[in-house]
Amino acid sequence: xxxxxxxxxxxxxxxxxxxxxxxxxxxxxxxxxxxxxxxxxxxxxxxxxxxxxxxxxxxxxxxxxxxxxxxxxxxxxxxxxxxxxxxxxxxxxxxxxxxxxxxxxxxxxxxxxxxxxxxxxxxxxxxxxxxxxxxxxxxxxxxxxxxxxxxxxxxxxxxxxxxxxxxxxxxxxxxxxxxxxxxxxxxxxxxxxxxxxxxxxxxxxxxxxxxxxxxxxxxxxxxxxxxxxxxxxxxxxxxxxxxxxxxxxxxxxxxxxxxxxxxxxxxxxxxxxxxxxxxxxxxxxxxxxxxxxxxxxxxxxxxxxxxxxxxxxxxxxxxxxxxxxxxxxxxxxxxxxxxxxx
Amino acid sequence: xxxxxxxxxxxxxxxxxxxxxxxxxxxxxxxxxxxxxxxxxxxxxxxxxxxxxxxxxxxxxxxxxxxxxxxxxxxxxxxxxxxxxxxxxxxxxxxxxxxxxxxxxxxxxxxxxxxxxxxxxxxxxxxxxxxxxxxxxxxxxxxxxxxxxxxxxxxxxxxxxxxxxxxxxxxxxxxxxxxxxxxxxxxxxxxxxxxxxxxxxxxxxxxxxxxxxxxxxxxxxxxxxxxxxxxxxxxxxxxxxxxxxxxxxxxxxxxxxxxx
Numbered sequence: 001x002x003x004x005x006x007x008x009x010x011x012x013x014x015x016x017x018x019x020x021x022x023x024x025x026x027x028x029x030x031x032x033x034x035x036x037x038x039x040x041x042x043x044x045x046x047x048x049x050x051x052x053x054x055x056x057x058x059x060x061x062x063x064x065x066x067x068x069x070x071x072x073x074x075x076x077x078x079x080x081x082x083x084x085x086x087x088x089x090x091x092x093x094x095x096x097x098x099x100x101x102x103x104x105x106x107x108x109x110x111x112x113x114x115x116x117x118x119x120x121x122x123x124x125x126x127x128x129x130x131x132x133x134x135x136x137x138x139x140x141x142x143x144x145x146x147x148x149x150x151x152x153x154x155x156x157x158x159x160x161x162x163x164x165x166x167x168x169x170x171x172x173x174x175x176x177x178x179x180x181x182x183x184x185x186x187x188x189x190x191x192x193x194x195x196x197x198x199x200x201x202x203x204x205x206x207x208x209x210x211x212x213x214x215x216x217x218x219x220x221x222x223x224x225x226x227x228x229x230x231x232x233x234x235x236x237x238x239x240x241x242x243x244x245x246x247x248x249x250x251x252x253x254x255x256x257x258x259x260x261x262x263x264x265x266x267x268x269x270x271x272x273x274x275x276x277x278x279x280x281x282x283x284x285x286x287x288x289x290x291x292x293x294x295x296x297x298x299x300x301x302x303x304x305x306x307x308x309x310x311x312x313x314x315x316x317x318x319x320x321x322x323x324x325x326x327x328x329x330x331x332x333x334x335x336x337x338x339x340x341x342x
Numbered sequence: 343x344x345x346x347x348x349x350x351x352x353x354x355x356x357x358x359x360x361x362x363x364x365x366x367x368x369x370x371x372x373x374x375x376x377x378x379x380x381x382x383x384x385x386x387x388x389x390x391x392x393x394x395x396x397x398x399x400x401x402x403x404x405x406x407x408x409x410x411x412x413x414x415x416x417x418x419x420x421x422x423x424x425x426x427x428x429x430x431x432x433x434x435x436x437x438x439x440x441x442x443x444x445x446x447x448x449x450x451x452x453x454x455x456x457x458x459x460x461x462x463x464x465x466x467x468x469x470x471x472x473x474x475x476x477x478x479x480x481x482x483x484x485x486x487x488x489x490x491x492x493x494x495x496x497x498x499x500x501x502x503x504x505x506x507x508x509x510x511x512x513x514x515x516x517x518x519x520x521x522x523x524x525x526x527x528x529x530x531x532x533x534x535x536x537x538x539x540x541x542x543x544x545x546x547x548x549x550x551x552x553x554x555x556x557x558x559x560x561x562x563x564x565x566x567x568x569x570x571x572x573x574x575x576x577x578x579x580x581x582x583x584x585x586x587x588x589x590x591x592x593x594x595x596x597x598x599x600x601x602x
Contacts, residue, residue, distance in 0.1 A: 086437040222459045226452055228441055230434045232401065237452040237505075238425030284440040287458050342439035 007288060010280055014295040021302040025067065026060045028311040063196045064302060065203055070195065070263055071273070071301025073210050073255040075293045076217055078270030079277075083224045083286070083342055084248050085148050089158055089334065091271030092256040095144050096164025097137045098267075101260035102191060103168045104136025105129055109187045110172075110179035126202055130209070134257025140164055141249050193264035193320040195305055202262060209258035216251035217290065220244050224286040228342055267320050268327020269304075273297045275334065278341055300326070347413065348509050348541045349375040349398065354407035356390055356397045364405050367393050371407070373560065373569040375543060377508060380535040381569075382552035383545040385562030386585055391545045392513060394562065398543075399428060399511055425453035429502035431512040431544075436486060436494075443489070443497050444482040447472060450504035472503035475534060492523035499530065503538075512544035516551075524548055528555045549581075550598045 003011075027038045033056065037047035041056045074092055081090040092098055108123050122128055147160050176184055198206070223244035226234035235241050259266070277292035278284070304322040351373050357366035367390030375381060385391050396402040398409055400416050409416040411427060419427070429450065436446075450472070451465040461469070473479045476496045481489065489497060495515055502510050512531070516524040528548075532555050535542045543560075546552050552559060553572045560569045561580055568580060575581065581592035581599070593600045 088438075219457075222452060222455070222457060225449060225459055228439045229436055229446070229449060230432075232432055232434050233430065233436075233449075235401070235421065236399070236425060236428070236430040237449065238422040239452070240421055278440055282440055283445075285445065285459075342437050 003288070007281060007283075011291065011295070014292070014299065017299050018295055018302075021299045021306070022064055022068070025064045025302045025306045026056060028306055029055075029060065029309045030311075030314050030316075031055060032311065059196065062198055062200060062203055063305065066195045066198050066206070066263065067301045067305045068298040069203070069206050069210050070259050070266060071269060071297035071299070072294045073213065073259045073297075074266060074270040074301075075273035075277075075297030076214065076290065077252045077255045078272075079274040079286070079289060079293045080217060080220075080224070080248050080252050081270075082274055083227050084145075084245065085157065086227065086230065086342060087148075087157055088275070088342055089155075089271065089331065091268070092137070092252065093265065093267045093269075094158060094271050094331070095161040096140045096168075097144075097252065097256045098260050098265035099161075099164045099168035100136035100138075100140030101133040101257050102136070102265055103171055104132035104134075104257075105190060105261060106168075106172045106175055106187055108132040109190070110175045110183045126205060130205065130258050130261040133261035134209075134253050137257035137260070138249065138253035141253050145245070145249065190264050192318045193266055195263050195319055198262055206258055206262055209254050213251045213255035213258075216247045216254070220247050220251075221286045221290065224248075225284070228284055263319075265320070267324045268331065269297065269301060269323050272327045272330040273300055275330065276300075284342060347374050348377055348411070349543075350410040350413070351398070352408050352410070354397070354409060355405040356393050357405045358393065358402070359405075366405055368562070368564075368567060371567050373567065375509070375541050375558075377541050378535060378539040379541050379557040380532050380555065381541065381543045381558045381560055382556040383543060383560040383562065384547070384549050384552055384584075389562050389564055391562055394567075395511055395513055395543075395545060399430060400424060422453060425505070425507075427507050427509065429505035429507045429510045431495075431498045431502050431510070431515055433513050433517070436498075438487050441486050442482065443478060443484050443486060444469070444473075446486050446497060447478075447501045447504050450501040450506075453505065468506055469504050472500040475503055475537075476500040476530060491518045492520070492526070495519065495523070495527055496530070499527070499534075503534065507540070509541040509543065512542070514545050514547070516546055516548050524551060528552075532556075549584075553597055 023035060023038060027033050027035050033052050037052055038056060040047050041053050047053055077097070078091040081092065081095065082088055108128055123132070144157065144160065148157055151157055151160070223234065223239045226237045226239045231241060273296050274289065274293050276296050277289050281288055281292050283289065304326060305319060308317045308319045308322045310316055351371050354371040355366050355369040356371070357364060359365070383391055383394065393402065397404050411419060447469050448461060448465070451461060451468060452459065454465060455461060473482065476499050478493070478496050478500050481493060481497070486494065486497065499512070499515070516527050519527065528551050531542050531544065534540060535557070553576070556572060558569055559572050559575055560567065561575060561584065563583055568575070576594050576597065589601055590599055591602050
């Protein structure tokens with residue numbers, strides 16, 4: 001795939017922006033840290049105030065890394081789903097994958113209390129939560145795929161996604177009656193979305209899940225390009241549709257599931273970012289779109305998190321509020337202008 | 343059986359399964375297609391033209407009997423091998439995307455490119471040749487959804503040509519087109535079949551044009567399926583059995599249908 005000079009320029013610009021977003025995300029917060037000290041700490045030196053070093057290494061860098069992984073992962077998810085369903089309005093949040101994950105997590109956090117203590121600790125540990133969340137995503141993804149064959153128009157699928165959301169909310173509210181105050185609190189905090197709670201070990205697990213999801217996506221670059229012509233044409237080009245579809249399902253479930261398990265359901269990033277990439281790069285080649293989507297996803301997520309930290313104020317906003325404020329208008333705009341492309 | 347047989351059909355029954363029940367549309371089909379021919383498939387609505395094409399292409403399984411591609415049963419070809427033998431032009435609507443005309447035609451090179459779909463010099467040559475043959479080079483940078491129906495049809499044919507296969511199947515390529523574009527597509531297909539030695543099979547409802555321009559016609563009625571040259575079909579009087587409506591009659595001298 002040959003890159004045009006326009007694409008090269010854009011990639012350079014986005015890489016620069018990503019670096020800038022990363023550094024400013026670390027520098028800004030309730031305590032503003034000068035950029036020089038941020039760089040010093042990153043390169044292993046001690047800044048003027050030792051508390052800054054602690055804040056940067058133990059709090060802000062893990063959070064920034066998480067934001068990058070979340071932004072990249074969810075955006076990739078959205079790109080995969082939009083092409084697989086050939087529906088420009090598809091995304092992990094809108095089609096209910098995040099809801100599926102929530103249900104998985106809710107069942108574990110609030111339902112596992114009925115199980116013996118040993119099993120409870122195992123299930124509510126990191127691995128248990130990630131597994132439950134991925135299974136939730138996987139279930140919804142498979143269901144949506146089955147339903148998408150019956151529904152031909154794109155808005156029908158969105159309504160199905162909405163119903164998954166309502167169903168989950170209802171199931172969760174039923175569960176709350178059977179859970180303790182402590183369990184309920186844990187779930188409520190989780191569901192508000194938070195990028196800042198991850199240990200380096202957890203970031204490691206998230207990175208592995210992300211890497212596997214990305215690998216599965218890379219194997220499908222050609223199949224995704226072929227799917228732009230519809231399934232019959234794709235098959236006539238020698239693409240093994242069944243295998244590709246399965247890989248895409250696993251990739252989305254793994255990406256959305258693992259991310260949602262660690263940071264809670266994050267709205268609209270997955271839908272909006274691929275469209276920004278398509279708009280900027282004016283291409284449908286998935287090789288280019290994937291890289292663009294990864295870069296833009298990371299930048300937007302870091303940006304949203306920087307805003308959520310409310311630099312200069314001593315409180316932070318929930319990350320989901322910011323992504324929805326940015327993402328919901330994008331969706332409405334796409335529907336009204338009817339210019340959404342794959 | 344001759345050496346250059348591309349497709350051979352033996353005692354084929356086509357149709358579809360509904361629950362556990364098989365509903366046959368046509369049985370005991372026999373015919374053989376050779377290279378360098380433009381073959382049209384005609385028949386009234388609902389007789390099973392699309393089902394026949396889908397069965398020949400391997401999109402849908404046969405109820406019984408066998409389809410041979412170059413003397414090898416269809417089932418023994420892998421998806422990748424098939425993609426190098428047969429290219430399709432379907433009636434499926436292409437979803438709106440950022441694909442340009444060039445990129446869309448380039449997708450025809452999928453069976454030959456690496457895992458990223460990178461185009462090698464051979465691929466670029468094949469694409470350029472296909473664009474010249476179909477005269478679409480002028481629109482190469484246009485988005486595919488900006489084209490008219492007639493233009494898009496030429497681009498889809500170019501994509502099939504770029505796939506560089508010995509045979510091409512087109513499902514009703516002239517529907518929705520005005521007379522000028524219909525004739526344009528027919529002449530393009532005829533030229534390609536004769537110049538490149540490909541076998542081109544297409545279904546159509548434009549019987550008058552098909553009689554004038556195709557080398558062989560595959561005529562499908564609820565009772566039978568006959569493959570022959572257009573002039574022989576006219577002599578045999580099969581066109582009068584095509585439609586059950588008594589007001590539509592085939593005029594053998596004029597070579598077209600008249601309403602009485």
